[in-house]
Amino acid sequence: MTATETPLTRDIRPGEAPPGLREYESKGGYSALRKALRQMSPDEVIDEVRASNLRGRGGAGFPTGMKWGFVPKKDETSTRRYLAVNGDEMEPGTFKDRLLMEGNPHQLLEGVILASYAIQADLAYIFIRWAYHPAFNRLRAAAGEAREAGYIGKDILGTGFNLRVHIHGSAGRYMCGEETALLSSIEGSPARPRAKPPFPPVVGLYGKPTIVQNIETICNVPHIVNKGASWFRSLARSDDAGTKLYGVSGRVNRPGIFELPMGTPIREIIEDHAGGMWDGVRLRGFLPGGGSTRFLLEEHLDLPMDFGHIEGAGSRLGTGTMIILDDRTCPVGLLHNLEHFYARESCGWCTPCRDGLPWVEKTLDAIEKGEGRIEDLDVLDRHCTLLGPGRTFCALAPGAMDPLASGLEFFRADFVTHINDGKCPWG
Amino acid sequence: MFSREEIETIEAAIQREETPRSVSIAAMRFIQKQRGYVSDQSLADLAPMLGMSVSGLESVATFYSLIFRKPVGRHVILVCDSVSCWILGRERPLDHLRRRLGVDLGQTTADDLFTLLAIPCLGACDRAPAMLIDETLYGPLTPESIDEILSSYRELDR
Numbered sequence: 001m002t003a004t005e006t007p008l009t010r011d012i013r014p015g016e017a018p019p020g021l022r023e024y025e026s027k028g029g030y031s032a033l034r035k036a037l038r039q040m041s042p043d044e045v046i047d048e049v050r051a052s053n054l055r056g057r058g059g060a061g062f063p064t065g066m067k068w069g070f071v072p073k074k075d076e077t078s079t080r081r082y083l084a085v086n087g088d089e090m091e092p093g094t095f096k097d098r099l100l101m102e103g104n105p106h107q108l109l110e111g112v113i114l115a116s117y118a119i120q121a122d123l124a125y126i127f128i129r130w131a132y133h134p135a136f137n138r139l140r141a142a143a144g145e146a147r148e149a150g151y152i153g154k155d156i157l158g159t160g161f162n163l164r165v166h167i168h169g170s171a172g173r174y175m176c177g178e179e180t181a182l183l184s185s186i187e188g189s190p191a192r193p194r195a196k197p198p199f200p201p202v203v204g205l206y207g208k209p210t211i212v213q214n215i216e217t218i219c220n221v222p223h224i225v226n227k228g229a230s231w232f233r234s235l236a237r238s239d240d241a242g243t244k245l246y247g248v249s250g251r252v253n254r255p256g257i258f259e260l261p262m263g264t265p266i267r268e269i270i271e272d273h274a275g276g277m278w279d280g281v282r283l284r285g286f287l288p289g290g291g292s293t294r295f296l297l298e299e300h301l302d303l304p305m306d307f308g309h310i311e312g313a314g315s316r317l318g319t320g321t322m323i324i325l326d327d328r329t330c331p332v333g334l335l336h337n338l339e340h341f342y343a344r345e346s347c348g349w350c351t352p353c354r355d356g357l358p359w360v361e362k363t364l365d366a367i368e369k370g371e372g373r374i375e376d377l378d379v380l381d382r383h384c385t386l387l388g389p390g391r392t393f394c395a396l397a398p399g400a401m402d403p404l405a406s407g408l409e410f411f412r413a414d415f416v417t418h419i420n421d422g423k424c425p426w427g
Numbered sequence: 428m429f430s431r432e433e434i435e436t437i438e439a440a441i442q443r444e445e446t447p448r449s450v451s452i453a454a455m456r457f458i459q460k461q462r463g464y465v466s467d468q469s470l471a472d473l474a475p476m477l478g479m480s481v482s483g484l485e486s487v488a489t490f491y492s493l494i495f496r497k498p499v500g501r502h503v504i505l506v507c508d509s510v511s512c513w514i515l516g517r518e519r520p521l522d523h524l525r526r527r528l529g530v531d532l533g534q535t536t537a538d539d540l541f542t543l544l545a546i547p548c549l550g551a552c553d554r555a556p557a558m559l560i561d562e563t564l565y566g567p568l569t570p571e572s573i574d575e576i577l578s579s580y581r582e583l584d585r
């Protein structure tokens with residue numbers, strides 16, 4: 001096998017200043033933009049992305065090119081179109097997009113301009129969570145450079161394509177990351193979700209067609225345009241295309257983000273790249289793709305980490321950032337921590353989520369402290385159904401129930417021990 | 428009342444945006460940076476500029492957890508309270524912070540230097556347990572590193 005390529009992180013130097021415009025250009029930066037604007041029609045860009053098999057890296061894994069195809073064509077309608085890039089990244093245990101925004105802002109901007117060209121948007125927003133100050137400052141600086149160089153603004157590269165880019169700094173709340181809530185937030189309202197359908201590619205920002213895309217997804221676009229769809233597919237070790245920024249956190253020796261071929265086996269990611277578990281600590285399970293995914297177990301370690309295999313095992317690839325539960329960590333406490341987060345971040349719009357999550361949190365708190373009763377397990381089980389898919393207005397509540405339902409299934413004996421002994425065995 | 432510079436900055440932002448209301452969060456972030464927090468008076472001054480009612484703007488301000496509607500200390504400490512930091516023992520450094528500052532989460536020190544708050548996952552799970560002071564990220568935290576960090580801020584503000 002040839003040395004693995006790392007297109008997304010190749011030019012990132014963690015802890016140092018990101019490549020400026022000149023350096024980015026000297027390494028081939030903005031050549032994809034030249035190629036697309038001069039030699040490809042917007043539809044040809046969409047076709048290339050569709051053929052590349054790129055799927056969204058923000059959690060749901062929707063095929064990117066297909067989504068772009070839902071936007072009404074410019075010759076069918078005179079209405080404006082928008083791009084909104086999702087850099088909210090508040091999913092617990094997720095820390096991949098920060099690396100891309102801080103580490104190579106021009107790569108993201110080039111992807112933003114290309115995606116805007118493909119869907120013929122004339123205004124793109126990059127939405128950045130409050131806590132990411134360096135990312136916000138670096139993207140603003142890079143956008144200034146790109147404007148000076150004529151990559152953003154009027155008549156880009158003399159092709160008649162116009163684009164403005166707004167870097168939007170947010171002010172907290174996990175809900176902002178849900179795609180329709182993100183649109184409300186950009187419009188200056190509380191980040192509450194909207195009913196779907198209609199979906200944002202048809203009715204989005206200010207009622208106009210809008211594509212919402214994750215940061216990592218967008219960063220792949222310049223490389224796909226430059227090197228082609230079949231190159232992109234060939235990067236992967238399984239059916240899902242490209243590389244993936246995998247993350248590992250918990251009691252491992254080298255927690256971090258690793259760009260690896262899509263489909264790299266989980267064991268390889270944890271052991272070879274994250275340095276394995278601490279001495280004397282054993283892996284009991286892990287949430288494969290951030291806080292809103294179902295637990296997987298030791299028996300799943302040899303699975304390829306991609307959309308299909310993780311779904312086949314009953315969970316989701318999600319954001320691809322794993323959180324590891326070890327044998328010295330209390331699973332009830334871990335779930336209590338997660339449900340505290342979801343209860344606090346619920347936007348309060350629909351009753352099952354607004355009232356259910358605090359109940360779940362209180363129940364877990366009682367069990368963790370040794371004050372639980374065996375009937376409490378029924379309460380938790382029932383909530384996993386009542387807050388499940390289709391029962392609430394958005395995906396926050398079902399996402400909150402995924403780790404809980406699987407935790408109740410796999411670690412039920414630990415719940416029972418807490419209740420019977422009246423204390424936390426790890427306490 | 429806003430200063431002339433503040434008004435000009437907000438009006439320039441309104442010119443660039445699709446609707447005046449779209450500026451509400453950026454404008455409140457800006458006011459907060461200037462004045463430390465968003466007071467009732469600031470809301471009352473800002474709302475008409477954005478074509479919003481005061482209560483409409485207030486419902487935006489209070490939805491977002493990092494728009495401060497009350498005065499905060501000169502430095503805001505946001506301690507991550509999410510899962511990876513919890514696994515790596517966030518309670519120990521947090522207790523140390525509480526003791527050193529003499530305040531609990533949600534409170535401001537008597538000298539108005541620090542406000543201590545909790546924040547979800549800071550996207551720094553490889554540096555857990557982590558915290559943010561103003562715009563700077565710190566981690567992995569230990570009681571010792573916290574002493575060093577706090578004294579560097581105290582030096583700075585002397």
Ligand SMILES: Cc1cc2nc3c(=O)[nH]c(=O)nc-3n(C[C@H](O)[C@H](O)[C@H](O)COP(=O)(O)O)c2cc1C
Binds near residue numbers: 062086090
């Ligand atoms: C509560 C909630 C929070 C979300 N947060 C994010 C986020 O921070 N970043 C992100 O890219 N997607 C997030 N998503 C997924 C988005 O709704 C959307 O699917 C995604 O941005 C689409 O981009 P992609 O197709 O490139 O993945 C979130 C979803 C939910 C339900």
Ligand code: SF4
Binds near residue numbers: 345346347349
């Ligand atoms: S599920 Fe929760 S977060 Fe989503 S709309 Fe309902 S209350 Fe809001």
Ligand code: FES
Binds near residue numbers: 551
């Ligand atoms: S859980 Fe604390 S930084 Fe991610």
